[in-house]
Amino acid sequence: MPIKVLVTGGRGRLARALSRVGGSNVHGLSSTELDITNAAAIQFALERLRPDVVINAAALSNVEASDTAPDRARSVNATAPGRMAQACDQLGTPLIHISTDYVFGAETTKPWREADPVSPLNNYGRLKAEGERNVLAASDKVCIGRVAWLFGDGKDFIANLLRGDAVTVKVAHDQTGSPTPIFLLAKRLLTLADRMNAGEAVPPVLHLAGSPPVARADWVAAAFEALQRSGKKTPKLMRVPMADFVGTTPRPNYSALDCNLATEFFGEELNWHISTAQPETFTEQTVSA
Ligand SMILES: NC(=O)c1ccc[n+]([C@@H]2O[C@H](COP(=O)([O-])OP(=O)(O)OC[C@H]3O[C@@H](n4cnc5c(N)ncnc54)[C@H](OP(=O)(O)O)[C@@H]3O)[C@@H](O)[C@H]2O)c1
Numbered sequence: 001m002p003i004k005v006l007v008t009g010g011r012g013r014l015a016r017a018l019s020r021v022g023g024s025n026v027h028g029l030s031s032t033e034l035d036i037t038n039a040a041a042i043q044f045a046l047e048r049l050r051p052d053v054v055i056n057a058a059a060l061s062n063v064e065a066s067d068t069a070p071d072r073a074r075s076v077n078a079t080a081p082g083r084m085a086q087a088c089d090q091l092g093t094p095l096i097h098i099s100t101d102y103v104f105g106a107e108t109t110k111p112w113r114e115a116d117p118v119s120p121l122n123n124y125g126r127l128k129a130e131g132e133r134n135v136l137a138a139s140d141k142v143c144i145g146r147v148a149w150l151f152g153d154g155k156d157f158i159a160n161l162l163r164g165d166a167v168t169v170k171v172a173h174d175q176t177g178s179p180t181p182i183f184l185l186a187k188r189l190l191t192l193a194d195r196m197n198a199g200e201a202v203p204p205v206l207h208l209a210g211s212p213p214v215a216r217a218d219w220v221a222a223a224f225e226a227l228q229r230s231g232k233k234t235p236k237l238m239r240v241p242m243a244d245f246v247g248t249t250p251r252p253n254y255s256a257l258d259c260n261l262a263t264e265f266f267g268e269e270l271n272w273h274i275s276t277a278q279p280e281t282f283t284e285q286t287v288s289a
Helices: 013-025 039-049 069-093 123-140 157-163 182-197 215-231 260-266 272-274
Strands: 005-008 026-029 053-056 095-100 142-147 166-171 205-207 236-241
Touching: 005 013, 005 039, 005 142, 013 026, 026 272, 039 205, 053 142, 053 182, 069 095, 069 123, 069 236, 069 260, 095 182, 123 142, 142 166, 142 182, 205 260, 215 236, 215 260, 215 272
Parallel strands: 005 026, 005 053, 053 095, 095 142, 142 205, 166 236
Antiparallel strands: none
């Protein structure tokens, strides 16, 4: 029997991907339908919908917003997830809480493993790490799913580069991460929800990003090559250091996630290269998806 999954942040990118993949089994609630900073509203939504599993995809995901609106960011990204985990725990409902590669930021050239201590470089990463701790302290029926560099929904980094009519685009060659195909991630999250609902013991933290690690400029180059092969025009790619993007919140040079645990858990790797090589991943059709 299909399970009922409540997804918060229903208008967001990941929540929409989950709804598209999960169809009527996924009940996405937007911020106006369920404000996760309102404890009573969480309680009410859980009691009304009685979901089998909750996925918290709500967040103040704009990295700079954690600097410009720190109180709101703490409330959404750190405090509310803990309260949601408490409310879920009281009803015995498993919770998957979505987190980020930006909980890491220390100097390294080795992919981050689940057990590595967090080392955030900016407020967004610090607050998301606090949210993770709050969730883990509130319940043992939880899984923190760390994701990164979501793509494939027409709202991603590469789609944004293609949107204008720029002749040249500058992309960092010294920023390494884990591009994650959003619809395959959504499928994986729904499988995880099924398995948690069935009572299977799951790791408390799972790296659910794409593999293998790649420099941002190399990832963009792979996408542009695939688009060119299918006859699409792409801007010229100029490889620049991250330091060229001055005036923004600091971001880690290396936030690639080691996803071996998830590969073992799901039986296969989430390979960013395969999705990136399909030109339709970044074409206009996906924009309205
Ligand atoms: N996108 C990425 O590449 C990326 C990378 C790493 C980690 N992540 C993580 O992945 C998760 C999903 O990200 P996303 O890209 O889907 O973000 P998104 O598109 O910004 O969606 C987040 C949603 O959360 C909603 N929200 C904000 N405050 C809320 C509140 N108080 N109550 C309920 N909903 C609220 C927003 O509602 P409104 O639409 O009303 O503003 C928005 O629709 C987040 O945890 C994010 O930190 C994303």
